[in-house]
Amino acid sequence: MSAIEVSGLRKAYGKHTVLDGIDLHVAEGTVFSLLGPNGAGKTTTVEILTTLQAPDAGQVSVSGHDLARDPDGVRHSIGVTGQFSAVDNMLTGAENLQLMADLLHLGKVAGRRRVAELLDRFDLVDAAKRMAVTYSGGMRRRLDLAMTLVGQPKVIFLDEPTTGLDPRSRHTMWQSIRDLVAGGTTIFLTTQTLDEADQLADRIALLNGGVLVAEGTPTELKRLVPGGHVRLQFSDPGRLDHAAARLADGTRDDDALTLDVPGDGGVATLRTLLDRLTREEVEPDGLSVHTPDLDDVFLALTANTPARAELTKDGAR
Numbered sequence: 001m002s003a004i005e006v007s008g009l010r011k012a013y014g015k016h017t018v019l020d021g022i023d024l025h026v027a028e029g030t031v032f033s034l035l036g037p038n039g040a041g042k043t044t045t046v047e048i049l050t051t052l053q054a055p056d057a058g059q060v061s062v063s064g065h066d067l068a069r070d071p072d073g074v075r076h077s078i079g080v081t082g083q084f085s086a087v088d089n090m091l092t093g094a095e096n097l098q099l100m101a102d103l104l105h106l107g108k109v110a111g112r113r114r115v116a117e118l119l120d121r122f123d124l125v126d127a128a129k130r131m132a133v134t135y136s137g138g139m140r141r142r143l144d145l146a147m148t149l150v151g152q153p154k155v156i157f158l159d160e161p162t163t164g165l166d167p168r169s170r171h172t173m174w175q176s177i178r179d180l181v182a183g184g185t186t187i188f189l190t191t192q193t194l195d196e197a198d199q200l201a202d203r204i205a206l207l208n209g210g211v212l213v214a215e216g217t218p219t220e221l222k223r224l225v226p227g228g229h230v231r232l233q234f235s236d237p238g239r240l241d242h243a244a245a246r247l248a249d250g251t252r253d254d255d256a257l258t259l260d261v262p263g264d265g266g267v268a269t270l271r272t273l274l275d276r277l278t279r280e281e282v283e284p285d286g287l288s289v290h291t292p293d294l295d296d297v298f299l300a301l302t303a304n305t306p307a308r309a310e311l312t313k314d315g316a317r
């Protein structure tokens with residue numbers, strides 16, 4: 001079953017069309033990441049999917065609930081953690097969670113049990129009785145996510161979950177997200193960190209100029225842009241000379257003793273290359289596959305838009 005189905009989604013602010021017919025399909029138990037330059041309409045999309053804004057046109061269903069006919073059904077099946085955390089600084093971690101349990105009318109016993117479970121799961125047991133104001137950034141994010149999970153939502157909208165976290169805390173958060181997905185939860189992720197989308201997302205959609213300009217797995221997206229190559233490493237200049245003469249399409253680096261042969265890194269091209277090496281009697285000492293990263297994809301597919309210019313100006317890639 002699909003967790004989110006969107007077709008023909010449109011939204012304009014006055015004369016400014018932000019979403020010009022968007023189709024999305026997010027399978028249950030997967031991470032879907034929506035990427036795009038500043039101002040592309042990511043927040044608008046999330047706000048529509050979470051019932052905070054009405055679309056001008058289009059069909060949306062979240063967790064089987066039609067957005068137009070059953071917005072309460074949508075609200076009950078989702079969790080949202082935004083850049084503006086719901087954590088109350090003057091309450092302890094346990095109190096913050098208990099407050100959520102009370103708001104959701106979980107009942108005394110079930111509520112306490114859920115709070116204890118979540119404190120344990122997010123490694124907050126020792127800090128449970130401390131006010132959240134004393135928490136580190138990583139602890140606060142974990143508490144924020146734990147609060148979202150009190151109601152056991154089927155679909156979670158995560159907005160920049162690791163911004164400002166150190167590498168260890170970021171990896172801990174990524175692991176928590178993977179655990180959630182393994183348990184069947186669906187994650188709709190917006191992030192400015194393409195590395196994060198690459199790490200977590202099963203599928204990525206790239207929004208630009210009101211439409212989705214690309215959609216696929218991270219690997220599929222990377223194959224869309226040129227720049228992939230196989231790097232052949234040699235141990236002496238003589239072997240590099242021989243290889244460069246035989247493989248004329250390669251780009252040599254005499255200092256590093258490498259020859260880069262263009263290729264998309266796929267198994268078929270790799271097999272062809274290996275056959276070619278045997279035929280041409282080229283014997284590299286090492287071989288590594290280099291595919292473009294998501295930054296390359298993002299820059300190639302969102303080039304020459306005003307939003308792109310804004311992105312460069314801010315240096316906020």
Ligand SMILES: Nc1ncnc2c1ncn2[C@@H]1O[C@H](COP(=O)(O)OP(=O)(O)OP(=O)(O)O)[C@@H](O)[C@H]1O
Pocket residue numbers: 013018036037038039040041042043044045
């Ligand atoms: N309430 C509003 N009224 C008018 N214009 C709006 C409103 N909300 C958003 N916009 C405009 O719609 C466009 C899309 O904004 P949105 O916040 O959805 O983009 P985004 O992709 O989330 O950007 P960012 O990465 O900067 O957060 C922008 O040009 C923005 O100025």
